[in-house]
Amino acid sequence: xxxxxxxxxxxxxxxxxxxxxxxxxxxxxxxxxxxxxxxxxxxxxxxxxxxxxxxxxxxxxxxxxxxxxxxxxxxxxxxxxxxxxxxxxxxxxxxxxxxxxxxxxxxxxxxxxxxxxxxxxxxxxxxxxxxxxxxxxxxxxxxxxxxxxxxxxxxxxxxxxxxxxxxxxxxxxxxxxxxxxxxx
Amino acid sequence: xxxxxxxxxxxxxxxxxxxxxxxxxxxxxxxxxxxxxxxxxxxxxxxxxxxxxxxxxxxxxxxxxxxxxxxxxxxxxxxxxxxxxxxxxxxxxxxxxxxxxxxxxxxxxxxxxxxxxxxxxxxxxxxxxxxxxxxxxxxxxxxxxxxxxxxxxxxxxxxxxxxxxxxxxxxxxxxxxxxxxxxxxxxxxxxxxxxxxxxxxxxxxxxxxxxxxxxxxxxxxxxxxxxxxxxxxxxxxxxxxxxxxxxxxxxxxxxxxxxxxxxxxxxxxxxxxxxxxxxxxxxxxxxxxxxxxxxxxxxxxxxxxxxxxxxxxxxxxxxxxxxxxxxxxxxxxxxxxxxxxxxxxxxxx
Numbered sequence: 368x369x370x371x372x373x374x375x376x377x378x379x380x381x382x383x384x385x386x387x388x389x390x391x392x393x394x395x396x397x398x399x400x401x402x403x404x405x406x407x408x409x410x411x412x413x414x415x416x417x418x419x420x421x422x423x424x425x426x427x428x429x430x431x432x433x434x435x436x437x438x439x440x441x442x443x444x445x446x447x448x449x450x451x452x453x454x455x456x457x458x459x460x461x462x463x464x465x466x467x468x469x470x471x472x473x474x475x476x477x478x479x480x481x482x483x484x485x486x487x488x489x490x491x492x493x494x495x496x497x498x499x500x501x502x503x504x505x506x507x508x509x510x511x512x513x514x515x516x517x518x519x520x521x522x523x524x525x526x527x528x529x530x531x532x533x534x535x536x537x538x539x540x541x542x543x544x545x546x547x548x549x550x551x
Numbered sequence: 552x553x554x555x556x557x558x559x560x561x562x563x564x565x566x567x568x569x570x571x572x573x574x575x576x577x578x579x580x581x582x583x584x585x586x587x588x589x590x591x592x593x594x595x596x597x598x599x600x601x602x603x604x605x606x607x608x609x610x611x612x613x614x615x616x617x618x619x620x621x622x623x624x625x626x627x628x629x630x631x632x633x634x635x636x637x638x639x640x641x642x643x644x645x646x647x648x649x650x651x652x653x654x655x656x657x658x659x660x661x662x663x664x665x666x667x668x669x670x671x672x673x674x675x676x677x678x679x680x681x682x683x684x685x686x687x688x689x690x691x692x693x694x695x696x697x698x699x700x701x702x703x704x705x706x707x708x709x710x711x712x713x714x715x716x717x718x719x720x721x722x723x724x725x726x727x728x729x730x731x732x733x734x735x736x737x738x739x740x741x742x743x744x745x746x747x748x749x750x751x752x753x754x755x756x757x758x759x760x761x762x763x764x765x766x767x768x769x770x771x772x773x774x775x776x777x778x779x780x781x782x783x784x785x786x787x788x789x790x791x792x793x794x795x796x797x798x799x800x801x802x803x804x805x806x807x808x809x810x811x812x813x814x815x816x817x818x819x820x821x822x823x824x825x826x827x828x829x830x831x832x833x834x835x836x837x838x839x840x841x842x843x844x845x846x847x848x849x850x851x852x853x854x855x856x857x858x859x860x861x862x863x864x865x866x867x868x869x870x871x872x873x874x875x876x877x878x879x880x881x882x883x884x885x886x887x888x889x890x891x892x893x894x895x896x897x898x899x900x
Contacts (some may be wrong), residue, residue, distance in 0.1 A: 379777060389618060393615065393618045394622060412741045415619055423608055423615070426605075427608075473831060487782075489601045490601060491606060493602070493604075502900070506900070512605070535556065538556045541559060542559065545598055548594075
């Protein structure tokens with residue numbers, strides 16, 4: 368764990384954008400989640416996806432100061448991953464659990480708000496809308512808003528004659544995206 | 552009154568907090584007066600904010616992904632050499648071993664710049680195709696819009712796991728697999744091995760009901776010089792059959808995890824299955840010699856098996872062992888008729 372002796376060190380480091388914070392967090396706690404998931408009919412890739420999602424939520428909450436931590440980070444991450452994995456197992460009808468309860472270093476209260484992801488639903492909907500938007504609209508919007516390409520780069524990638532054309536296209540796509548997103 | 556596009560642009564600037572104070576005030580006043588505009592404004596607001604969260608999460612995810620690979624590699628070294636972190640002597644020994652095996656490891660399959668020139672990966676590169684077969688392909692690629700390149704893959708489980716070559720999908724934003732029987736399905740990357748040039752995909756589509764029982768098994772012993780073999784692949788939109796023989800039991804630069812095969816292959820054959828006369832899977836096509844025509848390279852089945860044993864713990868280990876090959880009872884066209892369902896075109900966007 369090196370320079371992060373206490374949980375508060377990690378939280379401070381994340382707030383200050385210390386690039387080592389995530390690395391040491393990964394090193395310290397991924398093996399625990401890997402063990403849990405592979406013992407419960409998951410693959411390493413499942414462990415990776417679940418753990419990364421939990422870290423992302425944790426990171427966002429630390430950054431936005433909305434984290435209410437009533438236990439250690441270890442317990443927090445374990446609980447979030449466990450819950451997410453159980454949900455996944457239930458969904459795929461493969462529920463069977465061999466939890467090693469000693470992983471918990473303290474009593475955990477199953478409080479809903481820990482796991483709440485206020486963006487989860489709208490992001491899911493956004494992804495769906497983007498998919499049904501089709502190409503090249505999806506690619507164009509994702510490259511601009513997520514990949515942060517500029518109009519010049521976009522016009523080259525998508526074979527528009529100039530940046531203005533790409534921009535017009537982007538707004539047309541955006542209009543269609545809004546329509547699909549708010550359809551229901 | 553502003554045009555539709557200007558209006559959205561205006562709102563976007565507002566949500567990004569980039570609108571000059573004066574215009575901001577103007578917009579706010581207009582919002583008060585015009586409830587329709589206000590509704591539209593809120594809707595775009597939600598989309599812009601969602602896109603922003605998506606951006607932040609994607610960036611974070613990429614960082615974590617890099618950490619993951621980095622730590623897996625560290626872990627592999629530890630496993631290989633039973634790394635004992637306590638004790639300086641042990642650490643020094645490990646450092647030494649790493650530097651020695653670094654050389655060994657590179658010599659397995661690392662193409663120096665000069666050598667590389669003669670080794671050609673077989674993904675179907677749009678630009679390259681455009682140049683050589685401009686007229687022939689034009690229509691196809693215009694229709695497909697953003698397709699980056701395409702190649703071949705084959706099923707290794709009845710539930711939808713597919714092996715293909717890593718170089719094909721390494722820059723993929725999204726991956727679709729396609730053949731006549733299963734139609735177009737979205738796939739995701741489960742695991743990969745850049746050194747062996749192998750990737751494992753799984754079909755994500757919930758409506759996908761499975762491939763059915765696999766008609767081939769993975770060859771358990773390495774094949775000998777001269778063994779007759781055939782491959783199926785997608786150098787064009789329809790499946791293409793080719794046959795040949797093993798011309799060397801080592802691959803490019805004496806690479807021991809590959810075969811050199813004498814078989815006509817084209818861009819698009821990358822990731823295709825290599826089968827023997829009985830229909831056993833003996834490897835995967837991944838490249839060809841740039842100069843010598845008809846000389847291709849294929850990763851050996853043993854290495855592919857090792858790959859998914861290592862990457863997937865235990866859950867897929869026995870997938871290909873279980874299935875029985877009774878292909879010998881059939882004539883080649885009948886054999887192919889049964890096989891073609893399990894060979895897919897991998898389209899990378």
